[in-house]
Amino acid sequence: MAEVKTQEFQRASVKALADAKLQSLLGRSMGTFDGARQEAIEELTPQRWEEMREKGRAIKRHTLDNLDYYLELLYDRVTQNGGQVHFARDAQEARNIVGQIARSRGLKLAIKSKSMVSEEMSLNPYLEEMGVEPVETDLGEYIIQLAQETPFHIIAPAMHKTKEDVSQLFEEKIQRPNLKNIEEMAGAAREVLREKLVNADMGITGANFLVAETGTLVLVTNEGNGRFCTSVPRVLVSITGMEKLIPSLEDLGVFMRLLPRAATGQRITSYVTHVSGPRRSDDEDGPEEFHLVIVDNGRSRLLQDPDLRESLYCIRCGACLNICPVYHKVGGHAYGWVYPGPIGAVVSPVMVGLNKAKDLPHASSLCGACRDVCPIKINIPRMLLKLRTQLAESSDSTQRKVSIGEKLMAKGYRRLMSSPKLLSLTHRLGRLAQRPLLRKGLIRTIPFPPFSRWTRSRDLPPLASKPFRQIWAEKLGKER
Amino acid sequence: MAELLGTSKESFIASVRQSLGRTGGEPDERYAPLQEDLSSLEERASNTLERLKKDRGRLVEELARVAELQGWKVCQAANSEATLDYIRELLQETKAKRVVRSDQEIFRQVPVDELLEGMGAQVQVMAREQSGDGEFDPASAELGITGVDYAIAETGTAVLLPRKGISRLVSLLPPVHLALVRPTEVLESLDDLYLLRRLEYHRNGGDMGSYMNFITGPSRTADIEQTLVIGAHGPRETHMVILAQE
Ligand code: SF4
Numbered sequence: 093m094a095e096v097k098t099q100e101f102q103r104a105s106v107k108a109l110a111d112a113k114l115q116s117l118l119g120r121s122m123g124t125f126d127g128a129r130q131e132a133i134e135e136l137t138p139q140r141w142e143e144m145r146e147k148g149r150a151i152k153r154h155t156l157d158n159l160d161y162y163l164e165l166l167y168d169r170v171t172q173n174g175g176q177v178h179f180a181r182d183a184q185e186a187r188n189i190v191g192q193i194a195r196s197r198g199l200k201l202a203i204k205s206k207s208m209v210s211e212e213m214s215l216n217p218y219l220e221e222m223g224v225e226p227v228e229t230d231l232g233e234y235i236i237q238l239a240q241e242t243p244f245h246i247i248a249p250a251m252h253k254t255k256e257d258v259s260q261l262f263e264e265k266i267q268r269p270n271l272k273n274i275e276e277m278a279g280a281a282r283e284v285l286r287e288k289l290v291n292a293d294m295g296i297t298g299a300n301f302l303v304a305e306t307g308t309l310v311l312v313t314n315e316g317n318g319r320f321c322t323s324v325p326r327v328l329v330s331i332t333g334m335e336k337l338i339p340s341l342e343d344l345g346v347f348m349r350l351l352p353r354a355a356t357g358q359r360i361t362s363y364v365t366h367v368s369g370p371r372r373s374d375d376e377d378g379p380e381e382f383h384l385v386i387v388d389n390g391r392s393r394l395l396q397d398p399d400l401r402e403s404l405y406c407i408r409c410g411a412c413l414n415i416c417p418v419y420h421k422v423g424g425h426a427y428g429w430v431y432p433g434p435i436g437a438v439v440s441p442v443m444v445g446l447n448k449a450k451d452l453p454h455a456s457s458l459c460g461a462c463r464d465v466c467p468i469k470i471n472i473p474r475m476l477l478k479l480r481t482q483l484a485e486s487s488d489s490t491q492r493k494v495s496i497g498e499k500l501m502a503k504g505y506r507r508l509m510s511s512p513k514l515l516s517l518t519h520r521l522g523r524l525a526q527r528p529l530l531r532k533g534l535i536r537t538i539p540f541p542p543f544s545r546w547t548r549s550r551d552l553p554p555l556a557s558k559p560f561r562q563i564w565a566e567k568l569g570k571e572r
Numbered sequence: 573m574a575e576l577l578g579t580s581k582e583s584f585i586a587s588v589r590q591s592l593g594r595t596g597g598e599p600d601e602r603y604a605p606l607q608e609d610l611s612s613l614e615e616r617a618s619n620t621l622e623r624l625k626k627d628r629g630r631l632v633e634e635l636a637r638v639a640e641l642q643g644w645k646v647c648q649a650a651n652s653e654a655t656l657d658y659i660r661e662l663l664q665e666t667k668a669k670r671v672v673r674s675d676q677e678i679f680r681q682v683p684v685d686e687l688l689e690g691m692g693a694q695v696q697v698m699a700r701e702q703s704g705d706g707e708f709d710p711a712s713a714e715l716g717i718t719g720v721d722y723a724i725a726e727t728g729t730a731v732l733l734p735r736k737g738i739s740r741l742v743s744l745l746p747p748v749h750l751a752l753v754r755p756t757e758v759l760e761s762l763d764d765l766y767l768l769r770r771l772e773y774h775r776n777g778g779d780m781g782s783y784m785n786f787i788t789g790p791s792r793t794a795d796i797e798q799t800l801v802i803g804a805h806g807p808r809e810t811h812m813v814i815l816a817q818e
Contacts, residue, residue: 316806
């Protein structure tokens with residue numbers, strides 16, 4: 093499985109916050125994404141958008157609630173199309189399957205179109221070790237591969253790289269010096285990759301959707317690399333999470349309207365490729381073999397919990413990342429595993445183990461923006477709360493996130509808020525106590541724990557000179 | 573040839589079933605679309621075709637409008653002369669010397685070979701049963717010409733299906749792609765397309781061919797600093813000629 097660094101969320105986010113270059117990049121780019129999304133919704137009309145969201149959600153709910161049935165159907169239909177379906181319980185097993193296919197057929201050069209599941213599996217190093225050259229062909233993924241990093245964003249994997257970074261990387265890794273503008277860089281990558289694209293004997297892709305009824309895999313891309321991967325190599329291996337299923341071919345009408353708009357604000361992407369098995373005898377070209385690898389790797393834990401199941405409705409559009417105030421600040425790498433952002437904060441802890449990712453459910457202000465933008469209306473805040481509760485109530489102390497101190501505080505707070513007298517007394521005392529701490533109207537640091545840690549990266553507004561209850565009593569209440 | 577790699581289907585699905593607390597069998601609520609029988613599909617499809625026929629003029633306009641927005645250069649040809657004129661100009665503009673095309677019905681209607689060869693370009697049909705004088709590597713072609721199976725007005729999309737004589741690469745390898753669209757091939761929406769393909773699948777006893785490609789404008793990427801670059805791995809220039817109504 094991909095290296096898990098979810099334990100280091102706090103450290104990694106402090107580092108990200110201090111990284112001026114990253115902060116300016118995030119500040120510049122995050123708004124653009126969501127602006128495009130909003131325009132695309134306007135163009136479709138908000139009513140139609142709502143209708144599609146409801147439909148998409150209902151289809152996903154139905155499919156996941158009956159996933160065993162649809163997996164069976166998909167298996168039959170892919171087989172009927174002449175393809176082969178393999179099942180992998182975990183990352184290790186999935187890697188072995190891909191490895192065995194490559195080895196037994198003597199495959200040497202694998203062109204890859206973006207696949208998050210292959211990131212879960214750390215497939216590339218595994219293939220390299222066995223003598224197969226894996227080449228990422230999506231420009232963003234290619235940059236990441238050259239830099240030996242992990243994706244920063246679900247749909248814009250290299251968004252943390254400036255053009256200067258890319259220029260330097262291309263000079264060092266592919267001997268293309270002095271590239272000044274972005275067009276030249278894309279051109280250089282195209283040239284280098286074209287040779288791989290036409291000579292590969294293995295194609296590896298992910299999947300955006302799997303249609304059970306017709307055994308069809310759907311790939312949504314803009315660059316055209318997905319088309320190469322599914323057309324040129326003689327063996328095509330597609331690796332996908334088991335949640336990608338939808339029942340009917342006609343359901344695609346809904347998801348094709350949702351995904352491109354939510355992801356990049358496009359009416360549709362440049363390419364949508366539907367693969368229903370290997371080439372038929374009459375076809376001019378196309379893969380001789382088609383393998384579909386369906387991966388669990390922790391997903392059944394999400395499936396099992398009725399409260400978390402809806403996290404599997406996700407179509408990986410990235411909209412929740414683009415709107416999230418936490419992601420805007422800490423970026424994608426701080427989350428420490430394949431899936432960043434709000435949806436990552438739900439699925440990663442369950443997939444890698446909650447005790448290794450205790451901070452992730454807390455990496456949210458619960459503002460609800462993610463839910464509002466989600467094309468499938470996934471209720472991420474509710475699931476984050478559920479995970480927080482699980483952490484707080486766990487009897488296993490390695491899982492428990494809440495300390496005795498926090499519990500006491502919560503108790504005290506409850507007491508305080510249920511007694512008006514006590515509240516007003518505390519308020520008066522507080523106003524006195526804060527005086528020495530005020531700097532330019534804000535409390536910048538409180539020099540003793542546990543507050544010192546809290547104020548390390550935050551400023552605290554002071555208590556108002558008049559509490560609201562008093563303002564209400566004196567003025568507002570009388571104006572009614 | 574069924575190799576067993578990984579976990580067996582039975583045990584994988586059994587564990588999914590267990591996670592769901594299901595006992596197997598049909599879905600809990602019956603899912604209407606999958607219960608539909610062939611005659612109902614056929615009825616819906618024939619209604620759709622009726623509607624498309626009635627609206628054809630409007631849909632052609634809409635296709636032209638949306639395709640342009642999506643980055644195609646669109647020509648609505650007034651007659652067959654206009655089609656050939658457009659192709660002539662395209663060849664002059666692109667200075668293409670090597671052209672590949674697929675082997676499709678439409679080329680009997682639009683005689684591109686004579687036109688292009690008359691202008692000094694080599695034309696090669698990219699298919700196992702090759703024709704034309706072209707003895708060049710298709711990868712070096714500068715222009716690829718195809719027909720389409722459908723064009724979708726809603727999204728400005730050309731839809732290509734596999735058939736004998738149609739290579740997937742004609743619309744992918746060359747830097748410039750020209751798609752010839754007949755008005756009868758224009759659909760209104762994605763829903764129309766998926767309905768027709770679904771009918772095809774069931775009519776054929778469970779096969780609709782190995783792939784279906786949507787092409788909507790030029791290939792593009794915005795992976796570096798979210799700056800749009802037109803022309804990634806696929807064509808950087810895409811032209812759509814909508815032929816005149818017959
Ligand atoms: S949770 Fe929703 S918004 Fe976030 S990536 Fe998934 S589908 Fe998109």
